[in-house]
Amino acid sequence: MNKAQRDMIFSQATKWIYEAGEQIRKQIHNPLTIDTKSNANDLVTEMDRSTEAFLANNIKSTFTDHFILSEEGYGDQLDSMNGIVWIIDPIDGTMNFVHQKRNFAISIGIFNNGIGEIGLIYNVMEDVLYSAKRGEGAYKNNKKLPQLHHDILFQEAIVSMNHFWLCENRLVDEKWMQKLVKDVRGSRTYGSAALEFAFVAEGIIDSYLTLSLSPWDYAAGMVIINEVGGVTTTIDGDPLDMLSKTSVASGNPCIQEKIIANYIKKARK
Incomplete structure (x- = not known):
């Protein structure tokens, strides 16, 4: 994917993610039909x-040769990352959306032959867009994010992780x-x-750990x-x-190197 193609796709994706967010905000207080999936x-x-x-x-109407990997069934059945693949989570944080009406996001990662080219994460209710194009840095709205500091002290780090890590489970020894x-x-x-x-x-937390995520949860963030x-x-x-x-x-x-070497590897069962 050359720069001109990446810029054009980025422009379209940004337009659509803002439009989708606007529709959510307009309907945020409407009665919801809520279903459960795996649990x-x-x-x-x-x-x-x-x-x-x-x-x-x-x-699909604009980029007829692109593929979609998505959560709710509107994507393609893929067995490879060949070509240009949009990886979509329409509402990441549905429980927050249902219970809080905030703290959820639309997430779009765009990959070309397995390489992350574009990442968009839109905090809908705060109207904040985190974005990146490969090789061009990352942005919060129109402000470029600085590179992460590599001299942070471990004891000063803030780690994001859910409670499953701290409870008895089959994957890790929770004591570690x-x-x-x-x-x-x-x-x-x-x-x-x-x-x-x-x-x-953004550098406001230093590490994020989770035991299980689907591609649409991590694709944009990874980029x-x-x-x-x-x-x-x-x-x-x-x-x-x-x-x-x-x-x-x-x-x-x-921070990640220390967490994996000194805690996770020792905790793995």
């Missing part, structure tokens, strides 16, 4: 579906993760993976974090498979 905490609403349909229809929470300055959980990636890129000098891997430090659900560790490299 009682895995929610989906008609707004998720209509937002994804809006984005998918625009993409409880030690991590004690050893860093603080821990947070925001309920939206996309926003947590954005906050890492944005790359542009500020951050890293995104599995919790074992391996590259991500963009077609699979996986564990994710993303953040400031100097």
Whole structure:
């Protein structure tokens, strides 16, 4: 993908994500039809579906040779990342959307033959867009984000992780993760993976850890974090498979290396 093509696709994607966000804000207080998917905490609403349909229809009518990987069923069945692939989460943080009417985002990552070219994360209710084009830096609205500082002290780091890390589970020994929470300055959980990636890129948290995310949860954030000098891997430090659900560790490299080596590897069962 050359620069002119990337700029044109970025312009279209930005226009559509703002339009989708405006529609959500207009309808935010309308009665919701809420369904569950894999479990009682895995929610989906008609707004998720209509937002994804809006984005998918625009993409397919404008870029007929592009592919879509998405959460709510409007995408393609893909077995490779060949070509240009839009990876979409129409509402990341649906539980926040339902219960709080805030703290959720629209997430779009655009990849070309497996390489992240564009990342967009739109904090809808705050009207804040985090964006990146490969090789051109990352932005919060129109302000360029600085590179992450690599001299941060571990004991001053803030780590974002949900409560599953700290409870008994089959993947990690929770005692090591409880030690991590004690050893860093603080821990947070925001309920939206996309926003947590954005906050890492902004430098207001230093690491984000999760045991299981789908590609539409991490695609855009991965592109944005790359542009500020951050890293995104599995919790074992391996590259991500963009077609699979996986564990994710993303953040400031100097913090991430210590977390994986000194806590996660010791916690892995």
